[in-house]
Every structure is written in C-alpha cells, then in structure tokens.
Amino acid sequence: MKxxxxxxxxxxxxxxxxxxxxKKETIEANCIDYDSxxxxxxxxxxxxxxxxxxxxxxxxxxxxxxxxxxxxxxxxKVIKPSAKRIKAKCKHYEKCGGCQLQHISYxxxxxxxxxxxxxxxxxxxxxNPIIKMDNPYDYRNKIHATYSYKNKEIVSGFYEExxxxxxxxxxxxxxxxKSDEINKTIRELMKSxxxxxxxxxRDTGLIRHVLVKVGFATKEVMVVLVTIGxxxxxxxxxxxxxxxxxxxxxxxxxxxxSKRTSMVLGNREKVIYGKGTIKxxxxxxxxxxxxxxxxxxxxxxxxxxxxxxxxxxxxKGNEVVMDAYSGIGTIGIILSEKVKSVIGVELNKxxxxxxxxxxxxxxxxxxxxxxxxxxxxxxHMKEEGQKLDVVVMDPPRSGSDxxxxxxxxxxxxxxxxxxxxxxxxQSRDIKFLIKHGxxxxxxxxxxxxxxxxxxxxxxxxxxVDK
Ligand code: SAH
Numbered sequence: 001m002k003x004x005x006x007x008x009x010x011x012x013x014x015x016x017x018x019x020x021x022x023k024k025e026t027i028e029a030n031c032i033d034y035d036s037x038x039x040x041x042x043x044x045x046x047x048x049x050x051x052x053x054x055x056x057x058x059x060x061x062x063x064x065x066x067x068x069x070x071x072x073x074x075x076x077k078v079i080k081p082s083a084k085r086i087k088a089k090c091k092h093y094e095k096c097g098g099c100q101l102q103h104i105s106y107x108x109x110x111x112x113x114x115x116x117x118x119x120x121x122x123x124x125x126x127x128n129p130i131i132k133m134d135n136p137y138d139y140r141n142k143i144h145a146t147y148s149y150k151n152k153e154i155v156s157g158f159y160e161e162x163x164x165x166x167x168x169x170x171x172x173x174x175x176x177x178k179s180d181e182i183n184k185t186i187r188e189l190m191k192s193x194x195x196x197x198x199x200x201x202r203d204t205g206l207i208r209h210v211l212v213k214v215g216f217a218t219k220e221v222m223v224v225l226v227t228i229g230x231x232x233x234x235x236x237x238x239x240x241x242x243x244x245x246x247x248x249x250x251x252x253x254x255x256x257x258s259k260r261t262s263m264v265l266g267n268r269e270k271v272i273y274g275k276g277t278i279k280x281x282x283x284x285x286x287x288x289x290x291x292x293x294x295x296x297x298x299x300x301x302x303x304x305x306x307x308x309x310x311x312x313x314x315x316k317g318n319e320v321v322m323d324a325y326s327g328i329g330t331i332g333i334i335l336s337e338k339v340k341s342v343i344g345v346e347l348n349k350x351x352x353x354x355x356x357x358x359x360x361x362x363x364x365x366x367x368x369x370x371x372x373x374x375x376x377x378x379x380h381m382k383e384e385g386q387k388l389d390v391v392v393m394d395p396p397r398s399g400s401d402x403x404x405x406x407x408x409x410x411x412x413x414x415x416x417x418x419x420x421x422x423x424x425x426q427s428r429d430i431k432f433l434i435k436h437g438x439x440x441x442x443x444x445x446x447x448x449x450x451x452x453x454x455x456x457x458x459x460x461x462x463x464v465d466k
Contacts, residue, residue, distance in 0.1 A: 023066045026076065031058045036120065036424050038101060038112055038453040042073070049073050053103050055082040084108050090173050097161030099174065099451040106136050110447060113455040117445040120427040121459075124440035131304050136174075136450030139298045141280070143179035143212045144264055145169070147187075147197035154190055154197045156183045156210065164200060174451055178248070179212040182223060185245045186210055193234050193241075206232070208257060209264050213289055215280035216299050220250040222278045224291045226257050226264060232272075239273050250274050253291050265292060283307070283334045285362045293354050294327050301448045305456060306334055308444050309392060309417050312460040315339050319389035322413070323367075324374040324404070329355025331392055331419075332367050339390075342367035343381075345374040375404030378411050388413040399425025402432070409436040416461040421448070423457045430459060439464050 031040035031054045040054025044064060051073045054060055059080040062073045078085070088094070088102035101109045114130045121127050133139065145156040148166035157169035171180050186207075190197065196205040211224035223242070225232075232238070232254055243249055251274030257266030269276075269291065277288045280295070283303050289295045296302040309331070315321075315338040323332030326344030328351050336342050336359075344367060346352050355369040370377060374393070381388065391413045393400065399422060408416065416438060420426035423445075430440060442460040449455075 021067075025064045025066075027062050027064055028059065028079065029062050031056050031060070034112065034116070036116055038116060044071065044073070047071065051075060052100060054078075055084055055104065058082045058085070092157075092167055092169055092172075095160050095167050096158050096169070098158055098172070100453040102451050106132070106450060109450065113445060113447060113453075117423050117443070117455060117457055120423045121430075121440075121443050121457075124427070124430055124434070124459075125443060127443040127445055127457075130445040130447055130455070131301070131308065132447050133298075133301055133450050136447070138174070138176055139300060139450065140175040141214045141216055141299055142295070142297050143172070143175045143214075145179070145183050145210050145212075147190075147207045147209060149197055149199065154187050156187055156197075176212075176214045176216070178214050178221060182212055182221070182242075182246055182249070183210060185242060186225075189238060189241050193238050195233065195238070198228055203260065204228075211255075211264065211291065213278060213291070213295075215278045215289065217281040218279050218286075219248060220278035220280070221246070221248050222251045222253065222289070222291065223249050224253045224255050224265070225272075226255045226266070228256075229258055230254075230256055230268070230270075235272060243273065250278055251276055255291060282330055285330075285333050285358075285364075287328060287330060287333075287358050288354060288361060289328075290350075290354065293351055294348075296330070296448075298448045301446060301456075302330075305419065305446045305448065305458060306331060308446065309419060309458050310335050310338065312442055312444070312458065313338075313390055313392070313415060313417055315390070320387060321390045321392060322374075322378070322388050324378075324391055324393040325395045326355055326369060327351050327394070329358045329367070329369055331394060332369070333359055333362055333364050335392070336364045336367045340366065343388075344369035345372055345377045347371070347373060373403075375401065375407045378404070378407040382407065382411045387411070390415045390417065392417045392419065394419040395425075397422040397425065400429045405429060405432045405436075409433070409438075412437070412463055414463050418459045418461065419456070420458075421454060421456050423455060426457060426459065430461070433461055437464050438462065 029042035033041045035050040039050035041048045060078045061076040064073045084104050093102045110130050110132050117127050146166050147156050155168035157167045160167050198205040198208040209226040213222040252272050254270045254272050255265050256268040277290045319339040321339045321342050323344040326346040332342040332344040352371040359367045438461045444458045446456045
C-alpha cells in the first residue's frame with residue numbers, strides 16, 4: 001500500500017458547516033453487474049449507479065442521493081438477497097468504511113477481485129489465479145485510531161464513512177490485535193491521568209490520533225501519539241505507565257498536529273521514548289520504518305508479491321535494474337542479490353534517505369538511490385547513453401504519467417515489471433506501452449488487502465524486438 005493508499009478509509013475533508021444540498025429518493029432496483037471497484041451497479045434513469053455492498057442478482061430498496069450532477073445511492077434493505085451474501089464478522093462493518101467486502105466469503109471476495117482484474121486486463125491476456133492470503137485477518141501492521149468522545153467517555157476508532165463521527169472500535173479484525181490492546185490501555189491511562197481526547201467541534205483537548213506500527217517479524221512496536229499542541233502534561237509518567245503495560249513498545253513519538261485537517265500527522269515530531277524507528281524484515285532483508293515513511297501494510301502478502309515479481313523477471317545476474325518509485329527501497333534492495341546493479345528513483349526526500357540507510361543496513365553495495373522524478377531521471381540516463389535492462393515500477397494509485405512512460409519507451413528496457421495497487425490506471429498505462437512496442441507476458445493479481453475492494457496486480461511486459 002502506498003502514500004495515496006495509506007489507508008482504505010475515507011476521511012472526508014468537507015468544510016464544517018457547509019453542507020451541499022442533496023435530494024433523496026427511494027427506489028427498488030436490481031443489481032446487474034459490478035463496477036471496477038466491486039460495487040453493485042443498478043440502472044437509474046438510464047444511468048449506471050454503483051451501490052456499495054450490493055451483490056449481482058440482488059433486489060434492494062435503495063436510497064438515491066443527488067448532489068448536483070452526482071448521483072450516489074445506498075442500500076436501505078436487501079429484498080431478495082444473493083445466495084452469496086453472508087453476515088459480516090465485524091460488528092462495525094455497516095458503518096465503517098474501512099472494509100467493503102465483508103458481506104461475502106473470502107473465497108467469493110477473491111473471485112470478485114479475479115474477475116475485476118480479468119475484465120480490465122482482457123485485451124492483454126489471461127490473468128493467473130489471484131494469490132490469496134492463508135489467514136486473511138490481523139494482517140495490517142500500521143494502524144491508525146482517532147480519539148474522541150461518546151456519551152462523555154473517551155473512545156477510539158475510525159471515522160464513520162463520509163463523516164467526522166468516530167465509531168468506537170474495540171477490535172478491528174484486519175489489523176494486528178496488538179494495536180487494539182494498546183489503544184485500550186491508552187484510553188484507560190488518559191482517564192487516570194486526566195488527559196483529554198480532541199474535541200473537533202470545540203477544537204480543544206489533547207490527543208487526536210494514535211498510530212501504531214508493528215514489525216511483524218521483529219515484534220518491535222512504535223506508538224505515535226498525535227497531539228493538538230506541544231504540551232503533554234504528565235508525559236513521562238504516562239510513557240512509563242504505557243510501557244509497563246506494554247513492554248513490547250520499543251519507541252514512542254509525539255507528533256504535533258495543530259491544524260484543522262483530516263491529515264493524521266503534523267510536521268513536527270519529538271521522539272519521547274526509544275529510537276524513533278522500528279525495524280521489520282521482508283524477504284530476509286531488514287528495513288527501518290519511521291513514523292511517516294511508507295511501508296507495505298501487509299508484509300505476509302508483500303513477500304509473495306515481491307517473490308512473484310522476481311520470479312517473473314527471471315534475472316540472470318548481469319542486469320542493470322531500475323526500481324522506479326522506490327519508496328524506502330524495499331524492492332530494489334530485495335532483488336539486488338540477483339542482478340548486477342540497482343538504481344532506485346523516488347520523489348520523496350525522506351524516503352530516499354531511508355532507502356540509502358536501508359541499503360547500508362543490509363550491506364547491499366550494488367544499489368544506489370536517487371531523489372527525483374522517475375521519468376525525468378530515465379530521460380537523463382538515456383541522454384547520457386546509459387542503459388537499463390529491466391525496469392520494476394510501482395507507482396501510486398494514480399498510476400504513471402506519460403512523461404514516465406515515454407521515457408521508459410525511449411530507454412527501452414527488455415523487461416518491464418509493473419506492480420500496481422490500482423489495475424484501472426495500470427491497464428491504461430499498459431495500453432500505452434503496448435502501443436509503443438511492448439507486449440504483456442504475464443498477469444498476476446495478489447490479494448494484499450482482504451475484505452477491502454482493493455486488489456494488487458503485477459504484470460510482466462517485454463520489448464517486442466523487430
Ligand atoms: N516501491 C515502494 C514504494 C511504492 S509507493 C514500496 O513498495 O515500498 C509509490 C512511491 O512513488 C511513493 O513513495 C511516492 O513518493 C513515489 N512517487 C510518486 N511520484 C513519483 C515520481 N514522479 N517519481 C518518483 N517517485 C514518485
């Protein structure tokens with residue numbers, strides 16, 4: 001998961017007090033198909049409207065909501081349910097926007113994702129069966145909870161979909177249970193230390209969010225306490241008490257976010273316990289993780305994804321490889337032992353610093369990481385007469401841009417391995433590459449985010465030599 005897909009939740013950034021006028025209407029409709037995000041499509045006034053949680057073949061009473069030109073809808077009642085419909089395991093599912101597919105079995109989720117990918121990739125070839133997760137629960141290693149009040153009690157949880165109301169959540173089934181335990185302790189400690197949760201309406205209080213990051217392999221735990229200002233009454237005793245209950249916490253950070261914003265983290269940070277980073281291992285390599293750096297949220301499936309990408313590349317050992325959109329350098333570092341050299345390019349300065357440190361940490365000598373726009377970087381390489389044998393690209397959800405793709409075509413590596421968390425933009429970019437001399441050799445969907453509608457896909461392309 002990447003910066004733009006850090007969380008599957010929808011933090012609506014509407015200006016308070018300003019509600020666009022909306023018209024509502026109730027209809028009965030049949031679901032005719034799925035859209036590319038797995039929502040059920042109904043036909044309304046000859047328009048196709050995607051409805052969350054609606055299954056193909058179902059008839060439901062639907063509330064149609066019109067805001068200007070936008071038409072959305074939600075299920076009021078399923079009148080004729082599909083045989084596939086099951087009761088969601090999570091009791092918050094109906095309100096929380098974090099998961100979108102808990103109303104069908106994991107097997108059916110996998111099939112749905114498979115058909116979404118197949119539909120998008122159909123012009124390019126057949127997709128392999130999706131790589132599922134053996135135990136599709138407790139997989140997220142990065143967990144964010146928002147603090148608020150309900151009936152005057154401190155609660156922590158997630159924003160209700162499309163709103164700023166916090167749903168109190170004791171247990172989220174897709175996240176490491178460690179974070180639920182830590183949040184429970186924090187709520188109790190706040191009460192005994194008389195520390196206040198943030199009150200969004202009044203803009204008062206102290207703790208806004210808590211971010212927990214868990215190194216699944218190393219068991220190291222980072223806690224980030226996001227506060228409204230730099231003050232933190234009884235800080236040392238609070239840390240002591242938290243650590244006493246959870247000795248597994250290896251570092252605690254105070255992040256200051258005074259802005260009225262839906263962004264979780266502010267710019268200022270103080271390490272208040274430990275080193276300020278944790279480590280985790282992926283495919284046998286160790287990575288340093290800081291509060292802000294992007295790190296894949298499902299390490300179990302990431303190992304399968306990277307394993308598949310490396311298998312597709314079928315490296316011989318003499319290749320010069322570009323890790324484009326390299327983040328903290330995970331992909332480039334992991335494949336470095338299989339190739340001659342790796343060049344990583346990443347826009348985010350902090351991530352580049354992390355990737356350089358990570359290469360050192362793993363004693364990797366044949367990987368260099370650079371800050372810059374990956375497309376521009378390749379163009380410079382081409383102008384200087386440098387060559388690339390393989391490009392592994394892993395862009396954000398928005399996909400790549402034409403500047404990148406046209407530079408790629410110019411430097412013309414033999415193989416391109418395109419990893420994406422958004423097969424819609426991925427298929428768009430693949431079309432461009434096919435037009436400019438590449439062909440698709442293999443398509444592999446991977447379920448990195450069980451119970452959500454997201455699907456990851458890795459595609460191997462090769463240059464067509466005339
Ligand atoms: N490959 C990494 C990170 C992928 S996330 C991993 O799997 O961990 C996508 C990354 O692309 C982000 O770190 C983002 O900062 C970076 N990025 C976005 N636009 C870019 C551009 N034009 N050039 C280089 N990097 C870019």
